[in-house]
Amino acid sequence: MSAQRQQSPNDVTIAVVGDGFGALLVYTTAVYLGFKPEQIGIFGEQTNPVATYQQFAWNLGQTVLRSESESHFLPADWPTFAQLDAYTRRSPAALARSVRRKFNPGVPEILTEAAVVTRNLGYPDRVLGGSKVGWVAREPGDGGGPPYFSLYDEDARLLGRARHVMIAVGHGPLAFPGVYGPAREDPEIGERVVQAYEPKTYFPGGRYLVVGSGIAAVNEWVNVLEAGAQCIAMRRNPEPEDQDLNVPRCLFDGSGIDAFQGLSFDQRMDFLGQALRGTSPSRRNWSETIRAGAEQGRFEEVIGEATEIRRGHAGLGLNVRLIDGREGTIDVTGVICATGFEKSALALPVIRRLAQTYDVPIHRERVRLKTNCGVPPLDRDDSRLCMMGLSANTVVPNGDTIAGLKYIARRFVGDVARAEGLRTRSFPSRLKMQMGLARKTVSALRDVHETEQLA
Known part of the structure; x- marks a missing residue:
């Protein structure tokens, strides 16, 4: 990036369009791998990444997650949430339930962990712009360098620029089908x-x-x-x-996701139509x-x-x-x-405008993403543009779960690290970060009333 562009405080290496679960997981993964917080920008309105989910859970009266022990907000999966819970309560009950696939993190507990991660990794300080992104524009590189993206709000005011962008805008509008x-x-x-x-x-x-x-x-x-x-x-x-998870359990591991990606786009859409019904x-x-x-x-x-x-x-x-x-x-x-959310990519303004401006391929109202969740024709190895969440479940079938978001975030951040020649954080440093967050999570969980398990 040119010296002139580097003068802007909102010029970053990695930008996340959106401010929810996906944004937190991309940020956490990037910091864990070795990116500095100032290299990452979260472009949205909320400094609390769980605010929208928290309101939905309250409105629904939800007390436990549908996900299981491996799905949580620490950068690495271990210790699992059941292990954190067992250590907090000084009881093996959560571990026993987890072995039988009968442990579901409580909403208060998982939000407590998210708050610990958010606060201790400095996430709120990296929420930039203070408004929703309305437009993502591809820009040519400066002085023969790699291209980048400019991010604008709904009134076409420049919010920031980034070499790599993850679109993590969550679900579409609430659905009211038929009559x-x-x-x-x-x-x-x-x-x-x-x-x-x-x-x-x-x-x-x-x-x-x-x-x-x-x-x-x-x-x-x-x-x-x-x-x-x-x-x-x-x-x-x-x-x-009856299905314990959002999609069949086999689609939560790498081999299942690889097999899913081996299907044609239409076959994947048909499968999701059955699996998510x-x-x-x-x-x-x-x-x-x-x-x-x-x-x-x-x-x-x-x-x-x-x-x-x-x-x-x-x-x-x-x-x-x-x-x-x-x-x-x-x-x-x-x-x-209780009909969920609009699944059409065209219901999300920033994606609709991308499709209209850059001929992003839309089929059956969904973006035909690359198997690395890249957005054609804009995604490049040296300047990535990806999607996550429900918008990416045609590639990663559990893409709108914590586990799926983490899977996509890890792949995206890994690609960006290779493109930028990042000197990654050492294993001892990563372990220290992970265990430090785990200890602080356990300490915070001791002040949270234990949620009753329903399974």
């Missing part, structure tokens, strides 16, 4: 149609329709019942699958609550879909088409869409 979208926009009834990840209140004696069959839907069934209300669970899939893990406490609700006449399941929503006697009236073709009506107090 739920127009109902949500209707000023007469819109306030009664909410998303599972939004704030909401259930009233005793109310009658609520929960749409979906994944983990968020099951979580909301329990929330409705525990509030003393009646729950109608509507789904299209007559036989939802409304699965949820078994939760002992949830099953007991749902069974009790059914016995009390407060829980029922409907296999079908709504065809119309209007104002009704209880608040909303829905026309419903059942799986066998029969039609009927349902009166409810409100509707909760």
